[in-house]
Structures are given as C-alpha cells and as structure tokens.
Amino acid sequence: MTTAVRVRGLTKRYGDVQAVGGIDLDIRAGEVFAILGPNGAGKSTTVEILEGYRTRDTGEVSVLGIDPDKPTREWRSRLGIVLQTADDVAEATVRETVRHFAGYYPDAKDPDEVIEQVGLTDKAGKRIRQLSGGQRRRVDVALGVIGNPELLFLDEPTTGFDPEARRQFWELIGGLAHNGTTIVLTTHYLDEAEALADRVAVVAGGLIVAEGEPKTLGGRATAKAKVSWFDEGERRSLETDTPTRTVLELTRRFDGEVPELTVTRPSLEDVYLQLIEAPA
C-alpha cells in the first residue's frame, strides 16, 4: 500500500498565532481520511499547505511524491480540490463549465458522465447562478473530479446542507472512494466522518490529538462501559470492562428486571469533545 500524503513536523505561524504546531500525517493511497477539529484548530491551514495554496514554516511534506511548495503542472493534474466556498463562473452553464475545466487536464473524464455522477444531468443546461447551494456544491465536486484525480481534497463539503442533501452527497463521495480515489476530507460533522472515513485525525490547537479508525478513536471501543441502575432509592453506577457480566449479575440479584438499567459507552462525540478540550 503506497502513501499518498506524508507529513513530518509541519509548522505554520501567522504573526503571534501558532496555527500548526508540529503535525505528522500518513495518508495511504486509496483511503478516505478525515481531519476533524473546531474552527481555528489548524485543519484548513494544514490542508491548504498540502494543496500548495500556502507555504509552510518548517517540516517535510510530500503529496503524491511531490513537495507542494514546488508544484508542477503534472502534479496539479493529479489532484482534485473542492474548496470551501466559491461563487465563480456564475454566468456559465453547468455543462459549459465542466467541459471547459476538462480541457485543463491531460486525462480528463467525460464531462457528461461526471455531470451524471454528481446528479446534475437535468440541470446541465442551467446557468450556475440559478442553482441552489447544494447543487452548486455538486458543480464544485464535478470540477474537483473532472481531471480524474488520484487524490481529492474536500474542505468542509457539506456545510449548510439539509440532511437529505448531505446523505446524497455522502453517497457521491462513497462512490468515488469505491473507485479508488484517495480522499482527504475536513469536516465539523462527526457523523460525516463516521460515515465516510476509513481513518480520522482530530486536530486541536495546531496538533493532532488523536488518530485512528472512527470506531476506535481515542480508545472508544475499549473504553470502560458505564452500567447504571436504580437501587434502594438512589442511582448507582459502575464503570466496567465487562458490562455484560455486570448486567447478568444484576439480573440475578433483582431476579429479573433491573430498575432503570442503562449501559453506555462514549460516543464519537464524547470522545471528540474530550479530545479537543484537553489542550486548551
């Protein structure tokens, strides 16, 4: 398995603010990697350094084997970038725009197929100005993938989406991942990371505070479970590695129904909130 992105000791400072304070990352080719973190945590700065939009202060960065500080046309043609916000090409139609951008790449996909893939076939003749926010975002994705990229960056792609649009968008991204595109995604939404990502990194205060699969992040899978019940007029609880056994013992003790029994493990959100509060 080859490495798509390799980062060692990355730092970036804006004036007095240390935006990125020494980040290491390895993103494997073909995986969906999510970078989570609150606003101002340094995730956009990190991603923009990987995309070649910003220069770094120190550290080593290799993206598809190239240093993004020395971008080449050939390297750019292997990347796809979906930016956070854009209101450009408003007067061109969807089809004109996708076709025009296809001309930039040596190995572009078929524009009509890409328009179909992002679900805009019936809007292909419409001017981009006339599209809804979600449809506009689909155009952004179409322009991100038209060059048949090996690596696709998605910066907070579903911000402002309604739940249905978000679910459709996930299907779209899932389909791309299935075809082997490496995807680097930044997001605020934990459910989005959980649904899409093979691995996630949580960034806070310019550092990676946790990294792993969503289901095991921050020791989530192995964390003690909390078993809680009602007994002798008060709420009791027990943190345990073996909640099933505890429940079984309680069942015997109460000879049947355990009053107000709950068993909980930390949700991704619990883990995340703990992680991002720690360094502050």
Add this chain to the structure above:
Amino acid sequence: MGDQPHPASPIPPIQRRPTPRGDRPVSETVTRTPAPPLRTRQPSATQLGLSRAAIETRMFFREKDAVIFTFSFPIVLLVIFGSIFAGDLEGTGLTVSQLYVASLIGSAAMTGFQNLGINIAGDRDDGTLKRLRGTPLPPGSYFVGKALNTLFISFLQVVILLAIGVTMFGLELPSEAGRWVTFAWVFVLGVLGSSLLGIAVSSLPRSAKSASAVISMPFVVLQFISGVFIPISELPSWLVNIASVFPLKWMCQGFRSVFLGDAGATLEIAKSYELDRVALVLGAWVIGGLVLCLMTFRWKSRRDG
C-alpha cells in the same frame, strides 16, 4: 450522550445503518487503487488561453447590464460632446466632434484598464483565482484569456464609435494604408499597456465591492487630463506633464494622427503628433506594466491572507 435507552425497551435486533461506503471492502489490502493514469501530454497553454478567452467572452456577454453600460458609455459621451461642441476648429477644416471621436477611441482602447482592474478583483474575491490555481491551468493562459477578451471588447467599442462618428459627425475614415498601420499599433500597444496596468491595479482594492470605486476614479481623472473630454491644448502645463506619464494621453494623440491627419497637427502642443514618442511611451508601459504585474499580482484575496 443523552441517548440512554429506556430501561423497559426490548433489545433491538442488531442493525447497521447502511453507510455510503456501501460494499466497499473494509480490509486494508484491497485492490481498489488503479494503476496511475498516464499524464504525459498536457494541453497546450496557447489553446487553453483561447479557451479561457472564449468562456470569459461568453460570460461577459451574458451579463446584460454590464454589456449595455460598457458599450453605451463611450457612445453616450460621443453623442453628448459631439452635439454640444458642433463648431469648427480654428481654421483646420475639422470639427470639434471629429476631435471627440478620435479621443474617445483612445478612451475606449483604455477600458481594459477599468474592466480588468474591476474584473480581476472580482475573480480574486469570488474564488475564480483560487480555483484556477488549484488546477493545472498555466497562469499565463489565464492572462492570455483576459488580454484577448479585452482586445475583443475594445475593438467592438472602437468599431461602434467609428460607425457613429462616420454616420452622425462627418468623420472621414483615412484612405491611406499607413494611417491604418498607425491605428493598429497604437490600438494594440495601448490596449495591452492599459490592460497590464489594469491587472496590476486589481491588487489594490481590498475587495470586489470597493474595486469599482477604487479603479474608476483614477480612470475618470486620467480622461480629463489626457485630452479626452477637454482638448489637451487648453490644460495647464503641470496637468499635461502628469498626463504625459500615463498611456492615455499618448493613445489619444496617436488616434488623432490617424483620424484628423496633418490638418489637425497644429492643434497639438508640439505642433506635431510625435508618433515616435507615442510608440516609446506605450511600449514602455507594456514592458513596465508587465514587470509591475509580475511583482505585485496577488492570487489570494486579503481574506485568504
């Protein structure tokens, strides 16, 4: 958190929410990485420049309000000035309106300054530049597209001004080939120089919103001091000296030589059209403008740092 199941509820059957990942294999050793495609032949930069020019021009003509005002502005000025000052010019056999046609053509050739200054500030603000910089489009192709788009729009403006000049104000089109050669080089150097200047000043406004105020003001001032609205011979010499630094005065002078001919040369301050100096100053602006652009051009908006 906060989603504790009700104690009395039955254990639900094991159910996994279908994820968008679908049937994607979960293991790490999957074979879903295809062989990297061959990226041998990059599209030609010239072709991409033409392609940029085509889409820019198409988008320009779709913004109907901008189109109407861009083209009607010099026409309205010509009709107003040409109608107000209908007299003759001190024994040259020329009319004041002919003088205005020539000068307004100079002004039309400089609209690239204003259009590009505002337009690129907009591209910087609305994400066009950022998006393009993330693609393999060579930066030069973007500028070629802007330059061709500007040449085309300026050319249309000039054609319209000439048509009105001929039909309404008795302008005579020159018959000698030499004067048309002069027209061609003054036009091309003038449009290029002022476009490069426009690209350079597009980095000045803080945002697209302030761009039209920031960029229109110097353009209007330049038109007043360069002999577009007021004959250059009536301006105080210190104003003429300032105007002489910028290309517009020389463009107007060049166009007067084309459309007024030898009879009008006596109206010039130097009693001659000084075409060698016109070429020199406009050429210097093309080179200087290019250097200025390379030194000052910002791909990012201020918001992007």
